[in-house]
Amino acid sequence: MRIKLVLLITCCFLLVNSEAYAISKKKLNDRIERYNNYLDEVMEIPDTEIPSNLLKSCKGILIMRQYKAGFIFGVKGGSGVALKRDKETGKWSAPTFVTNAEGSFGFQIGGQAIDAILLIMNKSGVESLLQAKCKLGVDVSVAAGPVGRDAEAKIGPDTAFLVYSKAKGLYGGISLEGGIITQDNKANKKFYGKEVTVKEIFKGEVDVPEEANVLIKTLDKYCN
Numbered sequence: 001m002r003i004k005l006v007l008l009i010t011c012c013f014l015l016v017n018s019e020a021y022a023i024s025k026k027k028l029n030d031r032i033e034r035y036n037n038y039l040d041e042v043m044e045i046p047d048t049e050i051p052s053n054l055l056k057s058c059k060g061i062l063i064m065r066q067y068k069a070g071f072i073f074g075v076k077g078g079s080g081v082a083l084k085r086d087k088e089t090g091k092w093s094a095p096t097f098v099t100n101a102e103g104s105f106g107f108q109i110g111g112q113a114i115d116a117i118l119l120i121m122n123k124s125g126v127e128s129l130l131q132a133k134c135k136l137g138v139d140v141s142v143a144a145g146p147v148g149r150d151a152e153a154k155i156g157p158d159t160a161f162l163v164y165s166k167a168k169g170l171y172g173g174i175s176l177e178g179g180i181i182t183q184d185n186k187a188n189k190k191f192y193g194k195e196v197t198v199k200e201i202f203k204g205e206v207d208v209p210e211e212a213n214v215l216i217k218t219l220d221k222y223c224n
Helices: 002-021 025-043 052-057 123-129 185-192 198-202 210-223
Strands: 060-084 096-120 133-135 142-144 161-176 180-183
Touching: 025 060, 025 096, 025 185, 025 210, 052 210, 060 123, 060 198, 060 210, 096 123, 096 185, 096 198, 123 180, 123 198
Parallel strands: 142 161
Antiparallel strands: 060 096, 096 161, 096 180, 133 180
16 A cells, blocks of 8 residues: 555655746647636536636636645646736736645645636736745635635635635545745747747737737636
């Protein structure tokens, strides 16, 4: 049994690191397509659908896939993409890539893949992604995303991120950890063919690549 657990942890660890280090334009395009499919999946199921009024009022969106594995000591990592929404025009920026990776300690066992959508609800949430590193729940506040027509009334004014997530796999126990989001400058350089900053992307100074249009069209569909 212990051998199987070790193998499971090793596989998850290798999967996380293969995404982090083996960056190619095709892999980045595949990520965007995967995030787009996940957004469609979430919005087409009544029990998980994000209220359209929250999508219309959000300042941006972050879509991620995170991997967890652990047997006493754990490893967590993943990747994602963030887009800012212009307050005046309602248009989405080009995407910026992010990563999430850290260790944890606690009573834990098993492995898990977690897809998550984080709505950016205020200025602090947007500014946190302009930093090299942001710890969710510490640097900015995070809350579980509400559902239903009165969802907006349930959100505190200081809430920076609303999280909608779905887990695949088995993960049991309690671990002491916080989600750390970091800029993925290598992925951005590979995707855009040059060095760009998150600030430039969010300010609309970077053209939206054709590969990102499918995700933006999907976001527009659910915001209207």
